[in-house]
Amino acid sequence: MFKLEKKDAILLLIVALMLIFAPFILNPFPENSGLAQFNAGYPDLMQRFVFFGIFAIGFNILFGLTGYLSFGHAIFLGVGSYAAIWVMKLLTMNILLAIIVAIIISGLAALVIGWISLRRSGIYFSIITLAFAMMSFALAYSVLTPITGGETGLQPKVTDPRILDSALLAGDTPKANLFGLDMTATYNWQVGDWVFTFNVGYYVAAILMFLCFYLSIRIFSSPFGMMLRAIKSNQQRMNYSGLNSKPYTLAAFVISGMYAGLAGGLMVAMDTQVGPERMFWTASGEVVVMTILGGAGTLVGPFLGAGLIKYMENIISKINVGVLHDWFYWLPDWLENFVVTIIYPFVGKGWNLTLGVIFMLVVIFIPGGLVEGIRRIINWFVKRKNISASREITDSDNMQQAGEIQQAGEEAASRGKNNG
Amino acid sequence: MEAIILQIMNGLDKGSAYALIALGLTLIFGTLGVVNFAHGALFMIGAFCAVTLNKILNLGYVTIDPTQTDFLGNPLKVKIPYVYNIFGENIGNIIIDWSVPLAILITIPIMVIIGVIMERGLIRHFYKRPHADQILVTFGLAIVLQEIIKYFYGANPIPTPAPEAFSGTFDFGKMIGLKAHSIIYPYWRMIYFIFAAVIITAIFVFLKFTTFGMVVRAGMVDRETVEILGINIDKRFTIMFGIAAAVAGLAGLMYAPIISPNYHMGMDFLVISFVVVVVGGMGSLPGAVLAGFLLGMLESFASMSVVLNILPGLNQIIVYLVAIIILLVRPRGLMGRKGVMED
Numbered sequence: 001m002f003k004l005e006k007k008d009a010i011l012l013l014i015v016a017l018m019l020i021f022a023p024f025i026l027n028p029f030p031e032n033s034g035l036a037q038f039n040a041g042y043p044d045l046m047q048r049f050v051f052f053g054i055f056a057i058g059f060n061i062l063f064g065l066t067g068y069l070s071f072g073h074a075i076f077l078g079v080g081s082y083a084a085i086w087v088m089k090l091l092t093m094n095i096l097l098a099i100i101v102a103i104i105i106s107g108l109a110a111l112v113i114g115w116i117s118l119r120r121s122g123i124y125f126s127i128i129t130l131a132f133a134m135m136s137f138a139l140a141y142s143v144l145t146p147i148t149g150g151e152t153g154l155q156p157k158v159t160d161p162r163i164l165d166s167a168l169l170a171g172d173t174p175k176a177n178l179f180g181l182d183m184t185a186t187y188n189w190q191v192g193d194w195v196f197t198f199n200v201g202y203y204v205a206a207i208l209m210f211l212c213f214y215l216s217i218r219i220f221s222s223p224f225g226m227m228l229r230a231i232k233s234n235q236q237r238m239n240y241s242g243l244n245s246k247p248y249t250l251a252a253f254v255i256s257g258m259y260a261g262l263a264g265g266l267m268v269a270m271d272t273q274v275g276p277e278r279m280f281w282t283a284s285g286e287v288v289v290m291t292i293l294g295g296a297g298t299l300v301g302p303f304l305g306a307g308l309i310k311y312m313e314n315i316i317s318k319i320n321v322g323v324l325h326d327w328f329y330w331l332p333d334w335l336e337n338f339v340v341t342i343i344y345p346f347v348g349k350g351w352n353l354t355l356g357v358i359f360m361l362v363v364i365f366i367p368g369g370l371v372e373g374i375r376r377i378i379n380w381f382v383k384r385k386n387i388s389a390s391r392e393i394t395d396s397d398n399m400q401q402a403g404e405i406q407q408a409g410e411e412a413a414s415r416g417k418n419n420g
Numbered sequence: 421m422e423a424i425i426l427q428i429m430n431g432l433d434k435g436s437a438y439a440l441i442a443l444g445l446t447l448i449f450g451t452l453g454v455v456n457f458a459h460g461a462l463f464m465i466g467a468f469c470a471v472t473l474n475k476i477l478n479l480g481y482v483t484i485d486p487t488q489t490d491f492l493g494n495p496l497k498v499k500i501p502y503v504y505n506i507f508g509e510n511i512g513n514i515i516i517d518w519s520v521p522l523a524i525l526i527t528i529p530i531m532v533i534i535g536v537i538m539e540r541g542l543i544r545h546f547y548k549r550p551h552a553d554q555i556l557v558t559f560g561l562a563i564v565l566q567e568i569i570k571y572f573y574g575a576n577p578i579p580t581p582a583p584e585a586f587s588g589t590f591d592f593g594k595m596i597g598l599k600a601h602s603i604i605y606p607y608w609r610m611i612y613f614i615f616a617a618v619i620i621t622a623i624f625v626f627l628k629f630t631t632f633g634m635v636v637r638a639g640m641v642d643r644e645t646v647e648i649l650g651i652n653i654d655k656r657f658t659i660m661f662g663i664a665a666a667v668a669g670l671a672g673l674m675y676a677p678i679i680s681p682n683y684h685m686g687m688d689f690l691v692i693s694f695v696v697v698v699v700g701g702m703g704s705l706p707g708a709v710l711a712g713f714l715l716g717m718l719e720s721f722a723s724m725s726v727v728l729n730i731l732p733g734l735n736q737i738i739v740y741l742v743a744i745i746i747l748l749v750r751p752r753g754l755m756g757r758k759g760v761m762e763d
Contacts, residue, residue, distance in 0.1 A: 069552045120747060123455050123551050123702075127694050128747060134691055135740040143733030281691065285559065292556055345571045353571065356563030363557045364545070 008217045011300060015213055019206040022046055023196045030193030037318055040311050043186055043199035047270050049307045050205040051263045054212050056290045056302030058259020061219060062252050063288070064297035067232035068121065071284050072129030075113065075136045076257040078279030080106040080264025082140075082147070085154045085274050092164035093156065093174050095183065095204070095269035102265025103258050110257020114250050121235065133281040140276040153275030176269050178204055183270055201270045208266065212259060217299055219255070228252050232297075260287075289359050295369030304370055309355065316354060319347040422593060422602040427720045429592065433609040433678060435716020436616030437463075440671035441693040442700060442708035443620060444664035450640045450703045451657045454543055455551060457558035459668055460690025461565035465534065466527055466669030467681035468569055471578050473523040477503055477516045518583045520677055527673050528666050535665025539658050562687065570683040577680035582608040587677075608677050615674050619667060620709055627705075636660055640703075695743040701756025711754055715739050 004012065018025065027041030040046070059073050080102035087098040117128040140148040148154065156162075156174045168174060176183040183201035190196075219225045230238055231245050238245050268274055277283070286309070294305025324340045324347070331339060346354045366373045441463055448456045480501035488496040503512040515522065542561065546554045581587060586607040593602035627633035639646045639653040646653050672686070679685065696715055700707030721727065723735035746753065 067550075067552065069555065116744065116748065120751060123555070124698060124747065124751075126552075126555060127698050128744060130691060131695055131740040131743050135737045135744075138736035138740075139733070142736055282687075288556070288559075345568075350567060350571055352563060353567035356560050356567055360557060360560035360564060363553060363560055364542075367549070367553060 004217060005221065008221065008299070012214060012217060015300065015303070016210055019050075019210055022049075022202070022206070023198055027194060027196055031195050032193065037323075038315055040314065042197055043202050045310065045314050046199070046202045047205055047266075048310050050202065050209045051267050051270075052287070052290060052306035052310055053303040054205075054209050054266070055260050055263040055287050056294065056306040057209075057212055057216050058256040058263070059287045060256075060291050060296060060298075060302040061216060061228075061259070062256040063291055064302070065220070065225060065228035065232060066249050066252050068118070068249060068253070069126045069288070070117075070129040070253075070256075071126050071281060071288065072113070072117075072131075072133035072136075073256065073260050073287055074279050074281070074283035075133055076106040076110055076260035077264040077267075077283065078136065078140060078274070078276070079109045080261030081268045081274040081278055082154070082264075083261070084265040084268035085156070085272070086147075088156045088162075088174070088176065088268065088272065089154070089160040090162065092162060093176055094164075095176050095178050095265075097164075098176075098269055099208075099262060099265040102261045102268070104261075106261025106264065107254055107258040110254045110261075111250070114253035114257065118246060118249050118253060130281060130284075133279065133284050137276055137279045137281065140279055148276060149274075151276065153273060155273045174272075176201075176272050205266050205270065208262065212262070213299075213303070220299060224248070224251070289355065291369075293359060293362055293369055295371030298369070298371040301369050301371040308370070312354070313351060316347050316351040317349070422598060423724070425593075425598075426603050426605075427724055428717055429603065429605055429609075431713070431717030431720035432613045433675075433716075434719060435713035436613050437671055437675055437689060437712075438693055438696045438716050439709045439712025440616050440619060441668055441689055442696040442712045443623060443705060444668045444671075445693060445697050446700070446703060446705050446708040447623075447660055447664040447667075449697070450705070451636060451660045452539070452543070452547065454546065454554050455558070456543070457555055457690065458538070458562040458565065459558075459664075460686030460688075460693065461562040462531065462534065462665050462668040462686070463672035463675075463689055464569060464681065464683065464686030465565065466531060466672030467580075467676040467685065468573060468672075469527040469530060469669065470520045470523040470580050470673045470676040471573065471681055473526060474516075474519040474580055477501065477519050480504075520580060520582055520673070523673055524670065527669050531666040531669030532662040534669075535662035536658055538665070539661040543661075562690070566683050566686065573683065575683060577682040579680040580676040582611075582677035586611055612674050612678065616671070619670060623663075623667065624705070632656065632659075692739055695739055699743050699746050699753055701753030704753070704755040707753055707755030715742065718742060 023041045023046070025041075026046065027039045029035040029039050040049075055073070055077060059070070062073075063069055083105035084095075084098040084102040087101045088095075091097060113129070113132050117125055117132065120128060141151060158168060158173060160174070162174070165174075178200075181200055181204075183204065185200045187198045188195055189198065227245075227248050231248060235245055264274075264278070267278075287306075290305040290309050291302045292305070293308065294303065295301025321340065321344060324343055325336065328336045328339050344350070346357075362369060362373075366376070368375075441459060444462070445456060445459050448454055448459070478501055480499045480503075482497050482499050484495045485498045486495055488498075490496045501512060501516065503515055506512070507515060538561070542557065543554070546557055589604045589606045590610075591601060591603070592605040592610075594600045627637055635646065635651055635653070636656050639651075639657065643653055672681070692715070693712075696711045697708055699715065700709070700711030718738050719735060722738040727734055750756075
């Protein structure tokens with residue numbers, strides 16, 4: 001299917017199904033129940049899953065494949081956003097054009113920044129990109145105020161020219177649309193106690209994300225992707241063998257910049273506003289965290305990481321003291337207070353602390369991220385099954401085979417240990 | 421002339437802070453080969469040591485003073501810090517007033533302990549891992565430390581005054597024989613510069629003229645040979661990490677009166693300090709100090725109104741711009757050595 005290997009095709013199918021049925025999957029708890037706060041099936045959050053999913057998938061093409069750790073990827077998110085908003089202000093509210101322009105402009109920005117920063121590798125590269133991120137933020141915040149709107153940012157206004165659109169009716173506000181399809185249109189479907197929300201904007205974004213994911217699978221399995229991996233494993237050897245690795249890394253940088261630009265353009269297409277904080281270096285840090293948490297260098301990891309972080313950000317920061325007391329009311333009073341006191345710093349406003357702790361634990365113990373964690377758990381089960389199977393086998397031939405499997409399992413386990 | 425001197429001096433205090441943080445970063449990098457993204461957090465913790473001591477000293481109880489009345493005629497409630505009970509009112513007042521310099525005494529041991537725990541407990545396990553992993557784990561640690569401070573002290577900046585005697589300004593122009601009132605400079609910034617100069621000198625003297633420092637320098641150049649000679653270089657490097665943490669802490673502590681400490685001040689300074697390290701040359705201690713002062717002064721020159729009229733906003737980006745240019749023209753930085761981080 002689509003020129004993919006079977007494994008990748010299945011993965012693509014799973015992602016497609018998850019994207020299509022997200023309004024159901026993310027809304028497992030009935031409305032009005034105590035658990036309804038864990039629902040994530042509202043358009044705003046689902047859209048954010050997709051934006052940051054695209055952003056992280058793109059970042060992964062650079063970091064996961066080449067190992068170049070960029071601390072400035074939010075620049076392209078911001079550039080894409082600003083480009084899109086200007087298209088919406090000057091040309092048309094049709095998001096298609098805005099998104100295309102966002103991708104092109106951020107690709108150009110990535111070309112320039114990448115060309116400069118890729119002259120160095122390793123830690124120098126990280127610091128140059130960090131410097132670019134700080135510089136872009138400072139520029140957007142103050143110097144370029146005529147273009148970026150400074151601290152307040154930009155929004156489409158009724159008075160903007162929009163030369164490609166027909167004039168707005170009196171009292172109408174400009175709405176982001178795709179050939180007349182309003183991005184904010186939603187349809188609520190009530191089934192018993194459950195309410196499922198279907199949002200046009202989300203599905204538009206989800207289709208784009210699906211395409212992005214497909215493209216990233218193709219890049220991963222292409223000769224180009226192989227070359228990038230070779231650069232990651234030993235750039236020196238590549239250079240000695242007479243290969244100029246710069247065009248490859250630059251291409252990866254530009255591609256991931258374009259992904260970020262797409263994510264930025266989509267953000268603008270859905271919420272029609274942009275501010276400089278989108279380019280702040282912590283935003284770049286966030287995408288690094290997402291990618292690592294999910295699993296850098298894996299296909300589905302960055303998407304998982306982005307979803308997990310955005311979900312936790314939303315859910316955990318909603319929890320307050322009252323909710324905690326509700327949860328632990330069944331404990332004796334003193335123990336309840338104690339538990340609540342312990343947990344309280346990690347929820348609500350303290351959600352960043354939780355994030356930091358989880359991030360550190362992942363980096364320390366499972367550098368491959370969640371995907372590696374899941375794989376290790378599966379390996380562990382498989383290995384146990386093999387051991388119990390080998391006891392029953394008496395045939396010497398089979399014995400040998402089982403021994404090999406067991407050995408392989410042990411090797412995998414010890415490799416896991418070494419990594420941790 | 422006065423304007424130039426004034427800008428140089430304005431650059432001194434920021435430059436000193438950059439230089440101190442960059443010095444610590446370079447020490448850690450040069451000895452352990454680790455890029456420490458949590459160094460800014462150490463700077464911040466140092467500043468919060470001053471805040472904490474100030475708060476502790478101001479702890480007190482409320483009593484009713486029968487000799488005084490408030491405007492309603494009721495007996496006046498006065499807050500008496502516990503320090504008064506211990507040392508008496510006069511000395512107590514002096515102690516509270518001097519809380520920031522006094523905090524040096526508690527900050528040094530606290531920071532050394534934090535540094536040693538950090539190195540032994542966490543960073544030690546990352547020597548053999550790729551640089552990206554080291555960056556990531558220290559980045560995570562920085563987030564955690566920052567959030568812990570935010571939890572206990574809140575998100576707002578906490579003003580921490582300098583001692584009364586040094587809180588004003590003085591006429592530096594008159595002191596060096598220029599026109600009176602031409603260069604007005606705050607006392608505390610001068611103190612900060614002197615303090616930074618003393619610490620930097622002390623570090624260099626320590627490395628240059630003590631046996632310990634000599635061994636550490638040898639270890640920086642060729643760790644393996646030093647180990648073969650039977651010296652426990654790991655232990656010494658750990659101590660150096662503690663010292664670097666203490667330097668960052670002291671830099672933050674003394675900076676507390678200049679900007680009111682808030683939980684993200686560490687990250688703000690760290691990003692620039694990295695730029696400083698790179699401009700100075702990775703692994704070069706004199707380079708870090710030189711680049712720190714240089715960039716601090718450049719920043720203050722760029723914020724002169726004459727410059728801003730021509731190039732608005734230059735003060736915001738000058739540091740990064742210079743860093744990018746230097747990296748492109750002189751990839752090893754101003755005083756970088758060959759073979760450091762060149763993989």
